[in-house]
Amino acid sequence: MLTLYGKQFSSRLLIGSALYPSPKIMQDSIRAAGSEIVTVSVRRETAGAKTGDAFWSLIRELGVTVLPNTAGCKGVREAVTTAKLARELFNTSWIKLEVIADNDTLQPDVVGLVEAANILVKDGFEVFPYCTEDLSVAMRLVDAGCKVVMPWASPIGSAKGITNRDGLKLLRDRLPDIRLVVDAGLGAPSHASEAMELGYDAVLLNTAIAKAADPVAMAGAFKSGVEAGHAAFKAGLLGARDFASPSTPVIGTPFWHAVS
C-alpha cells in the first residue's frame, strides 16, 4: 500500500485531469489507469471559482481523492493564495505545490518553492511539492515539513522520460523515509517503469495519457508499466555488470562458440 499523509492507496499512478478530448474520455482514462488520486489545476479551470458545476461533478463521480494543483503559479504569494483558494474549493489540506520559474521550460522555481512550502506547512497544509531532482532542494523541502517530494523526470509535457537517472537515484537513497513521486516529463510506460524500478513510491502523469491518440488505452498501458516497475523493485533487480553472466553452464560449449 502507498501511504501519503496518512491516507492509504493501492494505486501508485497519480493522474492529471487536463487536456483530454472530453470529460468522458478523462473519466474513462482515470478508471483505466486505476488511479485513486487525481490532480486538478486550480487556476486554469476555475476562473475565479466559477467553474461549471457540471465539470466538478464529473470528477466527483469518480470517487477519487482530489489533489488540487497550483499549476502555473509564478511567485510565492500567488502560489500561497491559490493553495488557500484550493483548500476552500475542495475542502482538503492537500496541495500540489507548483511555483514556476520560467514559462518556456515550466522549470520549478526551487527557491520560491521552499519558501512557499514553509508558509503552507505552517498553515496546516499537506504539501506535495513539484521540484527538480536536486538533493539539496529536496532536503530543504523535507526540513520545511513535506512528507512527500515530487521531482521531475524532465520538463512538464516534454515526454522525454528520466534525463538524470543518477540524480533521482540519489534522492531515493538519501531520503528513504520520504514518499517520492516522479512528477512530469514521463512519455512512455517504460519511463514509468524505470521510475518505479528506482524505488520511487509513485508517478504522476497527465500529458502522456491525455494527448495519446487513444488516451484510455494509454492509461491502461501506464497502469501496467507502473505495476511492473514496482513489482520488479520489490523483487530485487540485479545490478548491471560489464560482461554477460551466463544463465546456463558454459561447460560443454565448444570453444569456438565460447570465445566468439
Added chain:
Amino acid sequence: MVTNLKPHAASISVIGAGIAGAWQALAFARAGHDVTLYERDSAAMTQATSHWAGGMLAPWCEAEASEPVITRLGARSLDLWREALPDTPFNGSLVVSHPRDRADFDRFAKLTTHHARIDATKIAALEPALEGQFRDALFFADEGHVEPRDVLPRLHDRAASAGAAIAFDTNWQPDDLKNGKNNIVIDCRGLAAREDGDTDLRGVKGEMIVVETDEVSLSRPVRLIHPRWPLYIIPRGDNRFMIGATSIESEDRGVSVRSALELLSAAYAVHPAFAEARIVEIGAGLRPAYPDNLPRIAIDGQRICVNGLYRHGFLLAPALAELTLGYVERGAIDNEVMRCA
C-alpha cells in the same frame, strides 16, 4: 421509434434560431413541412452561442481532438453548405507551428488526414502575407469557413423563403406542445435546455478576439498549434480577423487577461504585423456540451432535442438537420448520434 408521423403533413416547431435551429428550420421547410422557428432573442441574435463562433468548416483538422463521428458528419456538412450557400469559401486551412511546438505539430499531422505537408515556397504561394514566416505547414485543401454573423441571418432568410415562419423575441416552452399527431418539436436551445432538466449539459467557455489591420491579408484560416487549444486566425471581411478560441471548463462569461494574452500572441506569432492591429472586440460564448463532447439527437415521442454541438456548431448543424429530417420522414436512425427514449 415514432410510427404515427405523417411525413408530408408534419407541423414542425423549431426552438432556438442559432446555428442548430436555423439548419433544422431550413431543412424541414425545404422538404415541404410546415415550420415555425421560435427565438427568444431578437433577429440580431447577439445572445446566441453562434454569435461568438469561429465558423470553421474543418472536419479533418478537428480529428486531432475529436472522435471519427465529428469528421464523418462534418464532411457531409461541407456538401450541404455548398448546396445551400454556393458562395461559401472553401480555400482550405493551413496549420502552422512555432518551432518550440514542433512535437505537437508532428502529433497533429499524425492524428489527422486529408492534408499535404507543404514547404515555405508553397506557403508563400497560398498566403503571400506569410512568406518567410514558417518553414512548413499542413494544408487541408478541402476545408472551408463561414462568417457566423453573416451566415446566420442568411440561413433564416432561406428558411423563410422556403416557407418557414420565424418568430423572434418569442419565448416558447416545450410544455406548450399540443399533442396533435403531426406536431413535432425540435428543441435546439443549447444550454437553455438545461432549464427542462437536461442536466448532462455543461457550458464550455470559448473566448475570442476580433482585430483589424490592413497590413495582413489572409484568404483562409490559419491554425496555430497550441498545447491546449485549437487556435485559429480566421479572415473576415473589412480587414478583420477573428482569433479564437480558448476552451475552458467554466461557465463564467468573462475573458481573462491570460486568455487575451494567449490569443493575441498567437496572432503575433502568425504575423508580427498583428502587433499593430486594432482590437475591435473581445468576447466569450458558452458552448453546450455533453460529457463526451459529442452531439446528440434525443428523440422522445413528438419531441426531438438536438444539442451538445460543443465547438462544432457550424460544422455539424447541416448534417444533424439532415439526420433529423431522415428520422421524421422515414424513421431512419443514426446509431452514433440518436438516442430514443
